[in-house]
Amino acid sequence: xxxxxxxxxxxxxxxxxxxxxxxxxxxxxxxxxxxxxxxxxxxxxxxxxxxxxxxxxxxxxxxxxxxxxxxxxxxxxxxxxxxxxxxxxxxxxxxxxxxxxxxxxxxxxxxxxx
Amino acid sequence: xxxxxxxxxxxxxxxxxxxxxxxxxxxxxxxxxxxxxxxxxxxxxxxxxxxxxxxxxxxxxxxxxxxxxxxxxxxxxxxxxxxxxxxxxxxxxxxxxxxxxxxxxxxxxxxxx
Numbered sequence: 001x002x003x004x005x006x007x008x009x010x011x012x013x014x015x016x017x018x019x020x021x022x023x024x025x026x027x028x029x030x031x032x033x034x035x036x037x038x039x040x041x042x043x044x045x046x047x048x049x050x051x052x053x054x055x056x057x058x059x060x061x062x063x064x065x066x067x068x069x070x071x072x073x074x075x076x077x078x079x080x081x082x083x084x085x086x087x088x089x090x091x092x093x094x095x096x097x098x099x100x101x102x103x104x105x106x107x108x109x110x111x112x113x114x
Numbered sequence: 115x116x117x118x119x120x121x122x123x124x125x126x127x128x129x130x131x132x133x134x135x136x137x138x139x140x141x142x143x144x145x146x147x148x149x150x151x152x153x154x155x156x157x158x159x160x161x162x163x164x165x166x167x168x169x170x171x172x173x174x175x176x177x178x179x180x181x182x183x184x185x186x187x188x189x190x191x192x193x194x195x196x197x198x199x200x201x202x203x204x205x206x207x208x209x210x211x212x213x214x215x216x217x218x219x220x221x222x223x224x225x226x227x
Contacts, residue, residue: 102159107156
């Protein structure tokens with residue numbers, strides 16, 4: 001499985017500002033996928049965004065964008081215009097090609113301040 | 115609702131007891147996964163079903179853990195002789211095939227006293 005590293009245990013962000021969550025991965029596979037999930041206090045893991053290793057463009061989904069730097073093996077999540085409802089735990093996850101097991105990082109807690 | 119449903123949402127049991135955790139996936143989803151999330155950590159893979167069969171159970175920590183999906187829909191995770199270290203949130207997810215977006219339930223929080 002891939003090793004996914006999230007080095008920020010917790011972050012504070014002011015409402016309406018942007019926040020970047022770091023994620024690095026360790027794989028020798030040429031083909032893989034990277035995901036970001038949001039986990040609010042309810043416990044459900046909510047899919048946010050996906051980036052394939054061969055995708056030429058950085059993935060974007062609404063206020064979420066993925067800053068994919070293949071040479072650095074990083075896939076940072078950028079949340080723009082933060083809202084109070086963005087307060088949650090965020091997980092980066094990876095999957096190798098022809099595999100289905102997601103490997104998750106330890107997560108980053110984001111707290112949005114009014 | 116139309117999402118993945120897990121029951122019970124909370125289960126407190128004593129060391130040595132047997133527990134069953136149920137997952138009702140989204141209708142039509144052939145792939146079903148169980149993950150375990152310990153406090154302060156990301157989820158860890160336990161087992162993957164494609165249809166009725168366990169395609170990969172390599173994540174089950176030992177033989178006290180077992181899961182079934184007899185009709186290719188609802189799945190039950192069974193834990194025998196529970197230990198305090200089994201305390202965690204057990205997450206179920208379903209999807210179409212073995213790739214693509216997964217839809218997670220809210221988890222079953224197991225506490226072993």
